[in-house]
Amino acid sequence: MRYLVTAALPYANGPLHIGHIAGCYLPSDIFVRYQRLMGRDVKYICGSDEHGVPITLRARKEGITPQQVVDTYHAMMRDSFKEFGISFDIYHRTSDKIHHETASDFFTTLYNKGVFKEEESEQYFDEEANLFLADRYITGTCPNCSNPNAYGDQCEKCGKTLSPRELINPHSQLSGKAPVLRKTKHWYLPLDTMQQEWLQEWLLSKEDTWKKNVFGQCKSWLDQGLQPRAVTRDLDWGVPVPLPGNEGKVLYVWFDAPIGYISATKALTAQWEDYWKKEDSKLIHFIGKDNIVFHCIIFPAMLKAHGNYVLPENVPANEFLNLEGDKISTSRNWAVWLHEYLLDFPNKQDVLRYALCATAPETKDNDFTWKDFQDRNNNELVAVFGNFVNRTLVLTAKYFENNVPARGKLDDAEKTCLDALTSAPKLVQESIERYRFREALSHVMDLARAGNKYLADTEPWKLYKTDPEKVATILNLALEITATLSYLCEPFLPFTSQKLQAMLNIQPKSWTDAFGNEALVAGHALGEASLLFDKIEDEEISKQIQKLEATKINNTPVEEISTGEKSLTPFKDVTTYDDFSKMDLRVATIVAAEKVEKADKLLKLTLDTGIDTRTVVSGIALHFNVDEIIGKQVTLLANLAPRKIRGIESNGMILMAEDGDGKLVFVQPARATKNGSTIA
């Protein structure tokens, strides 16, 4: 049996922050270190995801090539991971030749098997730049919130997922011109038929073994019915489509990226196929919750379509980590960056590892605060773990010249202590096997607590004068606990483990060897003791909090400027009076309003136009209460063709003004005017 553990490929257009670490890299690292200690055959795979549109956008913005962008961030992330003790067997990258070949072959195999559906569609094309525009290259006015700077795939203001065709007044980010529609061919993965054939059945079989949040999300997707998904894009940055006559097309990044796990394994070992194709291999994907669909549905679909590959055994996705009560945001710089932490807190990798593991968002979103970080360091690592080790070593140095004393007769206190000693590894093991890393870590701390209690109960410092032999037994056991702690904490606190083992003058051991035997023999000479953890003072914490508050202050004016100036929609093309005069604009009064059933944003308005009373459905329910708009005079586009919305016929359209923040205001006459008055 062998394990293949993957951690989500981080996207190479920005540095790593604590959310990435807590959600994915730390849990996977703990899991893998544990598997190694159990003597299991495990490979731990990760790498930079270096394709896709945002990287090309950043490159354009900074006036460099996409390769330069990814080189920078790839090196940065690789180094941060290493320094933080994330123990990948390989940290690869998707711009590597091996990956291009692997992804290319993968596509070709599926193509030759006739898996894909081929389809032509109309996409926006920039005639000046002479290329098809990726969704991100197109901006326009959001049909949802009227934000004039919405992207073709998503409006960042209201969060709505869009397609470029929905944008009002679209323009190319490259030339600034309005793009034209042109036909293009793409290949689709037929998830809909796969759902029927096997995917649904396979996923439903995971109900008992996968985390609830993960299974629930998959179930939700299945219930809505899967749709075919394009696996190619018109773009020049990525893995080229390996079919003749298809220049300017690449594999879509979601198709390309997970294959990166395979290429990385290839780059790591010639036996890569054992890990991917032998039935007794367990494939485990560690990811954040934003990646559930790709790893639970789409990638398995790809692997199955290819044939011979194992499907994931488990996908233990975490939820999100917040920071001081707010969502972590790269663009708003609201984050604790790993590379900055490593500079600000040198040699304190384990403190962050501890804090993030203890507060990891395993079952729901969780909050990281600097106060919590400080408390966990001072009250748990220093006071419980470090202090127990220190008092044990100090006592041993004082009474036994730094040699391990012999164990004598065992009383009840000793038996209780030995119970804790033998049960701790089992508890930690069980928790890790169930992907409960917070719980596992607390079992480690419980052993240190048991040690502190043992010392407090037996009081060797009092006994020494009257019964030095008893003290020898006590310290023998206490030292045995410190040795066990050094082995047991390795997956979580690898730096501390090493340091402690040096202090005890012992060698690293696999868990199978370490537990169940006495780690220290009488007479063993201990090494030099030092403190495992230092207190973190208030000053250091308030410095970090101030740093965050500064970004908050810096953020506000920038955003205001950007929405105030940059975001104003450019003027539209010239029109004629004839065109304008076709529109019948009238003053009307809202006489009734009600929420449309089963729609969050829709209000059904009844208008008095002076000539008739009519119904208009308007998407303004998020901006106004029903009560506050009744009696308001508004501008009505009266001769707009009727249209059914949610089963209600809408006759016309209410004109709204929109400020930079997406707030809507009625356009109305400066004074109350007769209903039906014309506007021209």
Add this chain to the structure above:
RNA sequence: GGCGUGGUAGCUCAGUCGGUUAGAGCGCAGCACUCAUAAUGCUGAGGUCGGGAGUUCGAAUCUCCCCCACGCUACCA
């Protein structure tokens, strides 16, 4: 609106198949101790288990309705 996940002590969370008095860590209060980085140990206060109804001898746990948070999704001319 639909779907998913969650709501348990001041904070972070556990709670198995429905079963006695709902637990842990941190924080707080008191006591003990002095080997230890004022660290440790013990004791205690603190809960209408989001709200309401139901099933049951018995509900944090099962059913229904509602509220709140996060995510997915629908409606938007």
